[in-house]
Amino acid sequence: MPRSVAEHRNAVTELLRTALADLAGDAETVGLLQAIGRPLARDITAPVSLPPFDNSQMDGYAVASSATHAGTEFPVGETVAAGHPAPPLPPGAALPVMTGAMLPPGADAVVPIEQARPDGFRPFRAGQTVTLPARVPAGQFVRPAGSDIAAGTLALRRGTRLDAPQLGLLAALGLDRVPVLPRPRVLLLSTGDEVVPPGTVPAPGQIFDANNTLLAASLAQAGADVAGSRILADSPEAFGARLREDLRQHRPQLLVTSGGISKGAFEVVKQALAAEDVRFESVAMQPGGPQAIGTVDSVAFLGFPGNPVSSLISFEMFLRPALGEVLGAPAPRPSLRVPLAEAVESPEGKHQVRRGYYDGAAVSLVGGAGSHLLHALAQANALVHLPADTTAAAAGENVEIWLL
Numbered sequence: 001m002p003r004s005v006a007e008h009r010n011a012v013t014e015l016l017r018t019a020l021a022d023l024a025g026d027a028e029t030v031g032l033l034q035a036i037g038r039p040l041a042r043d044i045t046a047p048v049s050l051p052p053f054d055n056s057q058m059d060g061y062a063v064a065s066s067a068t069h070a071g072t073e074f075p076v077g078e079t080v081a082a083g084h085p086a087p088p089l090p091p092g093a094a095l096p097v098m099t100g101a102m103l104p105p106g107a108d109a110v111v112p113i114e115q116a117r118p119d120g121f122r123p124f125r126a127g128q129t130v131t132l133p134a135r136v137p138a139g140q141f142v143r144p145a146g147s148d149i150a151a152g153t154l155a156l157r158r159g160t161r162l163d164a165p166q167l168g169l170l171a172a173l174g175l176d177r178v179p180v181l182p183r184p185r186v187l188l189l190s191t192g193d194e195v196v197p198p199g200t201v202p203a204p205g206q207i208f209d210a211n212n213t214l215l216a217a218s219l220a221q222a223g224a225d226v227a228g229s230r231i232l233a234d235s236p237e238a239f240g241a242r243l244r245e246d247l248r249q250h251r252p253q254l255l256v257t258s259g260g261i262s263k264g265a266f267e268v269v270k271q272a273l274a275a276e277d278v279r280f281e282s283v284a285m286q287p288g289g290p291q292a293i294g295t296v297d298s299v300a301f302l303g304f305p306g307n308p309v310s311s312l313i314s315f316e317m318f319l320r321p322a323l324g325e326v327l328g329a330p331a332p333r334p335s336l337r338v339p340l341a342e343a344v345e346s347p348e349g350k351h352q353v354r355r356g357y358y359d360g361a362a363v364s365l366v367g368g369a370g371s372h373l374l375h376a377l378a379q380a381n382a383l384v385h386l387p388a389d390t391t392a393a394a395a396g397e398n399v400e401i402w403l404l
C-alpha cells in the first residue's frame, strides 16, 4: 500500500527534527549580508529607538503649534539640516527644517514648504519672515522618537527568516552582525554507471549528471550547505566504502542520494543500504513515487528517485517544506488556486505534480507527465497539483499551484 504524500512529508519532517535538533539550538554570528534568507537564532531586542529622535517628515518650517493659533507671520531663524544637532526654537519663530532633521526643542509641528509664503527656502537674511497657515495641529509631519519601535522592545523573534526587510531593520538598529542558525550540512550523491559529470565526454549509453547540480542549487537556495557531492557507480561495495569515507570527512547532518532505489537489477542505493535502518517506500505521487528514508550511521538519509524531475519534485514536496518547518527557512512556496488553461487527466490514486506556466490569469501545462522532461521543467514557473482523488480537470477549473 503506497504512502500518501502527507504521510511521507511528516516522516521527512520528523527525521529532520531529530537530525537538526542540535543545530536548531545553536547559533553563529555573521555579517548582515551573509544572513540573507537564514533563520534568526535568538530574539533581538531593539538597542535603540526608531526613529532615534523626533524628526521632520517634510522639508518645511518647524513651529510651535500654539504659536500658529496666535498669528500667521513668523520671523525665520537658523536652518536645521539632517545630520546636525537642532538649535532650540526661539519663541514665536519658525525654523527651516529638512526631512529627517531633528525637530528643534520647543517645536511640535512642521509646515511643508509648499504651504509657506514664500514657498521656497532663501539664503538667510536678518529680519526675514514667512507666512504660514493658521492653526497647525500639534504633531503635524513630526515622526516621534520610538514611533516605529521603542528601545528595549522585541524587534525580531527567534526563527524569523531574514530577508531584505528584516536585515534592513537590523541595520537601522545599528547592528552589523546577527546570530543565525548554522546551515544544515548535506552530502549529495548521484548514482549510476550511466551518470558522468558535465564537462566530460560520455561513453555510449552514458548521460551527464543533472541531479547533483539540480539538488545542490535547490539546497543552497533553501539555506543548506552542500558539504560534498560526487557520483557513485552501480557497485554496492564501492558505494558503501566511499559513502563511509565521505560521511567521516564531511560530517553531514543529512545524506541525499538520487537514483538506485526502484525495481531494477542494479539498484545501488537499495543494495548498499539493505542492512541499514532505511525504508524503501512507494509514495502515491507521480513523479517521485519511489522514495527511501532512514538513517545511515546515525546520519539522516533521504533517497530520491533518479529521474531529474522526480528528484526536484521530491525536494520540493518533502525536503524543502521539512527544512522550513524545522528551521524556519526556507519560506514555503507561494500557493495559489488558479484556473487551468486546458483540460488535464491524472492517474487515479496518485498525487500528480505537473509542471506549468502561470501567466497571471491561468496556468498552462508545460511538457508531459514524464519525469525525464528536464527542458520542460526549465520552462516552467509553477508546479501544478492534481491530488490523488482527481482523475480529470476541465479547462477553467481551479487547481492549486506552487510558484517556483
Ligand SMILES: Nc1nc2c(c(=O)[nH]1)N[C@H]1C(S)=C(S)[C@@H](COP(=O)(O)OP(=O)(O)OC[C@H]3O[C@@H](n4cnc5c(N)ncnc54)[C@H](O)[C@@H]3O)O[C@H]1N2
Residues within 6 Å of the ligand: 190, 191, 192, 194, 195, 207, 208, 209, 210, 211, 212, 258, 259, 260, 261, 262, 263, 264, 267, 287, 288, 289, 290, 304, 305, 306, 307, 308, 310, 371
Ligand atoms: N519496473 C519498474 N521500473 C521502474 C519503476 C517501477 O515502479 N517499476 N519506477 C519508475 C520510476 S517512477 C522512477 S522515478 C524510476 C526511479 O528509479 P531509480 O530511483 O532507481 O533511478 P535510476 O533507475 O537510477 O534512474 C532513473 C532514470 O533517471 C536517470 N538518472 C539517474 N541519475 C541521474 C542523474 N544524476 N542525472 C540525470 N539523470 C539521471 C537514469 O539514467 C534513468 O533514466 O524508476 C522507474 N522504473
Ligand code: MOO
Residues within 6 Å of the ligand: 285, 286, 287, 288, 289, 290, 305, 307, 310, 370, 371
Ligand atoms: O515516480 Mo517516477 O518519479 O515518475 O518518474
